[in-house]
Structure formats: C-alpha cells, structure tokens
Amino acid sequence: MKRILVVKVTSLGDVIQAQAVVGDLHRAFPGVIVDWAVDEAFADIPRWNPGVERVLCAPLRRFKKMRNLRDLSAIWSSISDLRREKYDLVVDLHGVYKSAIISFLTRSKRRFGYSRANLGEAGAAFAYTHRFAPRRDDNAWEGMRRTLSETFGYSIEPFPPAVLAIPKPKVAPQAASDMPFALLFHATSKAEKKWPAANWIAVGKALVERGLTPLLPWGTDAERIEAEAIAREVPNSRVLPRLTIEEIAQHVDLAALVVGTDTGLVHLASALRKPTVMIFSATSRPHFGVNIPGVCLSVGDEGRPPSVEEVLAAIRAVEPEKQEAAGQAPTSTQCHTAPDSNSTPPATKPASR
Structure with missing residues (x-):
C-alpha cells in the first residue's frame, strides 16, 4: 500500500x-x-493535518454554476490533479454524487464506498x-473510523491524539494579550439550531464572574447584529471583527474555553482538545456530539435544548483549573458520544449536514 485518497x-x-x-491509516x-479530496471551501x-500529503480542492460550486472560462479551467485542473497520482486505494467517506464522481475520476482500480442502504x-x-x-x-465520527478499520483489517486506538496543527498568527490576536477569553459561537446557519439570546447573555455574565472575557465571532451581518445585542448586556465582552477561517481557528487555539451550538467551528475546538461545551437543539447529540470527560461535553439533544x-x-466540568485541582492532566483523546439511556439509536447514514 503506497498511496491512499480519502474523499470527504x-x-x-x-x-x-x-x-x-x-x-x-x-x-x-x-x-x-x-x-485528501475536499471542497475548496474547506x-x-x-492542510492543517501533518499526516496529509496533498490536498485536492474540488471546485464543487463551480460544477453547479459554471459561468466562464475561469470556472471551466478550475474544473479541468481539479480533474487533472485527481489523475496525476496512481492511488492504490480510494475511500469515499461521504457517499453522495459529488464524492462519488471524484472517486470515479481517479480511475483507481480499488474504490471503496458505503453499501447502498448507507449512502447519502x-x-x-x-x-x-x-x-x-x-x-x-x-457516533458518526467513531463510526467512520470503525468502518475503515473493519474493512481493511486493522485495529484502532480507542482515543487517538489530536491531529490538527493550526498555523501560528504573524501577530497575536489582541484578545490573547489580555485576560483569558472564552469564544461564544452563538451563530448557526440553521435557525432551529439557535439557542436563545437571553441564555447566551446569562452564560456570558457567568463567564465574566469566572475571570474570562467573552468573545463573540460572527460571519454574516445578521449574526453581527445578534452578537452586538448580546455584548451590550454582558460587561467586558467583545464582538470580534469579521475573520477568515484560519483567523478563527487561531482564536480557538488560544481560547481558554469554547461554548457553541452544533457547528463546524465548535467541532474544531473539540478536535484541538480545547475545553468545549457543545449545545444541541435540533440535531442528535448521540450521533453528532462530542464527549471527552474533563475536556469537552455535549448538552441538550434534538428537540430538547439545554437550560x-x-x-x-458542563462548563464547570471542563474547566482546566478543575482538572488541575483534582490532580488530573487534561486528556487528549478522540471525542465520542457518551451513552444516553433516554435516546434512540442514531441513524446509520454517513454524516452530511
């Protein structure tokens, strides 16, 4: 086995x-x-994973809305990149048309995908x-690892170490030079995932009392307005400027605590093993949640937002000083979902939200 392409x-x-x-692997x-083959947006x-040699950026949005020669050139270039290397194995962890097309275009003789019943x-x-x-x-994330290990006959560590290495900023964020800060990811692309602003205000005030500065990221004008409304009610809190994904990741890497809804950037915090609390309101916590005792916890569930x-x-449970006081070192294990006797088994389709 010389070269493998993962498609997600x-x-x-x-x-x-x-x-x-x-x-x-x-x-x-x-x-x-x-x-690794990925949408160019992600x-x-x-690229932050030292174990990945080459990142193939598929211009998927341009496939749907090709408008000019530049789009055509980008599409052709991505196809050429796919065919530049000979892959001993292609594993499609996504299971939808766009990932299947990428897998097929590699022309590898061994292309693995989910059974029809499990395809998206x-x-x-x-x-x-x-x-x-x-x-x-x-759990969706543990399921991906187990699927590959059982297919190719290797064992996996129950809790692998963190793998992402965020590039260091040329200039440290201003917030990092002040007192420890907490990132509050209040925004989400789906309205049903939101947690009430009054709740964010209450949590923000509690964090200030604990000596943390609440920072509020945002991505759209509507999210900025929501962040400003929360900040007006929380002393010492700050609304961050518009940031790139790398800049947000750098803030996450420096944060003392991350609290947020079930969104990608909160998953980034858990992947970096930052003290993290993930809030569920409209998606399945057993299927998509994260749980490392003393490091990251998920609360709430589909149809049952947490109080x-x-x-x-949950914040008290992941506070680093609590671990130190108990003589425990912060653990660096893979996130998994704790059993929930009140929940039904999660769906078996690949995660694609």
Missing part, C-alpha cells in the same frame, strides 16, 4: 472530525502517503468497486 468533501464539522482516520500502513482543514444518495453506488463493512449504529444551568454545569 463537506461540511466543515464533518471534514474536521474525519481527520482522525489519517492517523489510523498511517499506523495501519507504515510509510503510506495519504491525500481545504484549510486537511443511492445513485452514488455507481462509483465503487468495493464496499465497506456494514456501518454500525454509532442555562445545564450549560454552566
């Missing part, structure tokens, strides 16, 4: 959590080269020469 193109949180399979096949993520889009089955082992009813008290209790 979207979304941000899915691409982040899937990075753990790179370490598994390197341990299973010493000396193997691992490349290409930074595998059944028509994607055309691209695969082999099937993965049956997908378990499992302010639940979130504050």
